[in-house]
Amino acid sequence: MISLRSVATGLSLFAVAHMSSIASGGGLGPSGSTILPSSPPPPPPRRLLRLTSVPGSEQHRLNDLLLLSPEGPRSENSHVVFFPGDIQNFQQEMALQPEAAPWQCWSLERVAVILGARFPGSHVWVIRASRMYLHKFSCYQNFVESNLFGAPEHSPDYGALRHLRGLLGHGMERAGLPNPLPPLGGAAPLPHGFSLTLVGFSKGCVVLNQMVYELVGARADPELRPFLNSVSDMYWLDGGHPGGSETWVTDKRALGELATCGVAVHAHVTPYEVQDPMRAWVGREHRRFVKTLEELGACITHKLHFEDEPASIDNHFRVIKEF
Numbered sequence: 384m385i386s387l388r389s390v391a392t393g394l395s396l397f398a399v400a401h402m403s404s405i406a407s408g409g410g411l412g413p414s415g416s417t418i419l420p421s422s423p424p425p426p427p428p429r430r431l432l433r434l435t436s437v438p439g440s441e442q443h444r445l446n447d448l449l450l451l452s453p454e455g456p457r458s459e460n461s462h463v464v465f466f467p468g469d470i471q472n473f474q475q476e477m478a479l480q481p482e483a484a485p486w487q488c489w490s491l492e493r494v495a496v497i498l499g500a501r502f503p504g505s506h507v508w509v510i511r512a513s514r515m516y517l518h519k520f521s522c523y524q525n526f527v528e529s530n531l532f533g534a535p536e537h538s539p540d541y542g543a544l545r546h547l548r549g550l551l552g553h554g555m556e557r558a559g560l561p562n563p564l565p566p567l568g569g570a571a572p573l574p575h576g577f578s579l580t581l582v583g584f585s586k587g588c589v590v591l592n593q594m595v596y597e598l599v600g601a602r603a604d605p606e607l608r609p610f611l612n613s614v615s616d617m618y619w620l621d622g623g624h625p626g627g628s629e630t631w632v633t634d635k636r637a638l639g640e641l642a643t644c645g646v647a648v649h650a651h652v653t654p655y656e657v658q659d660p661m662r663a664w665v666g667r668e669h670r671r672f673v674k675t676l677e678e679l680g681a682c683i684t685h686k687l688h689f690e691d692e693p694a695s696i697d698n699h700f701r702v703i704k705e706f
Contacts, residue, residue, distance in 0.1 A: 430454065431492060433473070437553050439546035440567060444525040448554045449473075449509040451495040460562060460576040461505040462551065465498055467491060468585025468623075469533070470519040472511065480518045489700050497704055502580065508554065512586075520625070521586045527593035534626035535589040543593040544601050548610045564610075573609050580616045584703055585656075588622030588630075595632045598640035611644065618649045621702050623656045623665060630656075631668035635675060642681035650685040651706040654694035657687070 434448040453459065470483050474490040477483040487493070491509045498507045512521035512533070522533040526543040529535050548567060555563035565571035583591040594601075594617075601607040622630055632638060641648065650673055657666040676683045688705050689698040 431495060432558055434554055434557050437550055437557060439525060439549035439553070440542055441546075441549075444513075444546055444549075446513055446525055446550055447473075447511040448550065449491050449495050449511070450554065450558050451499045451507040451509075452558075453499070453504050453506060459504045460574055461502075461578045461580070462508060463498055463502045463505045463580045463582060464508045464510060464547065464551070465494065466510055466523070466581075466583045466587030466590045467494060467512070467521065468587050469521050471521070471584075472515060472518075476518075482519060486700070489703070494703060498582070501706075505580070506560070508551065510550065523587070523590050526590045529589070532625040533586050533589070534624050535593065535629065537593055537596045537629060539596050540600055541593060541597070543590060544597050544607055544611065547594075548607065567606065573613060577613050579610075579614045580618070581614060582618040582620065583622065584620040585623050585699065588619050589624050591617055591619060592622075592629070592632050595637050595641050596634070598637065598644060602640070602644065614646050616647045616649060618651065618706060620651050620706055621653050621656045621699055622669075623662075628664055629668070630665045631672040633668055633671045633675070638672070638675045638681075639679055642676055642679035646682075648676060648681055648683040649706070650683065651688060651702050652686075653688050653698050653702050654690060654692075655696065655699040658694060 430452045432450045432452070434450065436445045437448050438445055470477070470486060471489055471491060471494065472480075472483065474487060474492045477487050477490050491511060495507050495509050498509075499505075512523050513525045514522040516522055516531045516533070520532045522529045522531065523535075525546055527535045527537060527541055545567070548564065552564035552566060562574035562577075564573065564577070581591060581594070583589070598611070601611045619631070624630060632641075650669065652669055656662075657669050659665065673683065673685045686706075688702050692698060
């Protein structure tokens with residue numbers, strides 16, 4: 384059931400863009416200027432593979448995946464997983480939605496290419512949210528309990544890490560990659576050299592937050608512990624969601640687990656999220672997240688991007704290129 388507070392705050396990122404576009408007849412460009420849909424972007428590279436309805440830890444938990452394989456005869460077994468934000472979808476689907484069309488340069492395909500350049504030699508996986516409410520509000524229900532607008536209700540045992548483990552295993556098999564992750568429930572070790580980097584953007588950060596709450600149980604689970612140990616880095620990119628709290632993890636026990644598990648933490652933000660006076664809790668929680676991890680001795684880097692520019696949705700997206 385959606386609370387009135389969730390509805391009031393739920394119209395966050397793209398409800399604002401929608402209201403402005405109704406008034407202007409177009410989308411929002413830099414500093415609030417009007418932009419119109421441009422010509423379609425070039426076709427995606429041939430090494431980009433779309434996998435639909437891939438099961439994760441359970442057969443009814445399905446997600447569409449996009450895989451960008453590294454160029455050249457590389458044999459690295461490193462993988463980057465990206466969780467996108469609101470309105471981000473496959474190129475073809477964004478082109479059909481008037482509100483999404485101006486933002487096609489941030490489609491799942493285009494972001495995969497951006498991340499491929501950022502992490503050369505790695506397999507890049509983009510995980511589409513299992514539901515897009517009103518074609519713009521991403522809901523990661525398979526990873527964390529969420530309302531219609533995607534606002535999360537975190538818990539220590541929802542199974543986000545297990546679901547990701549299953550998704551990647553089935554995705555690697557479906558894509559025909561050599562040395563895929565062994566099935567869940569087996570005793571086989573992880574493939575030699577397997578490493579994992581997790582990146583969440585905007586709404587997608589709720590998945591990373593959920594994983595942090597699950598660390599205690601995952602580290603005690605003989606099946607999940609090796610998978611967790613393969614995670615080298617976690618990137619929070621301008622996290623935000625329509626709820627009124629828990630945009631960033633502030634629970635000290637959960638952050639203590641993150642600080643001691645050996646993962647390098649990276650927090651990249653823009654004024655759009657952390658300096659919005661209408662959502663002041665986001666900035667407070669971000670500062671507490673960083674300060675607590677620093678006090679706990681975590682390996683953490685953090686940066687405020689575009690701090691001398693007006694807060695804008697454009698710069699919110701641009702952090703995907705600049706982090």
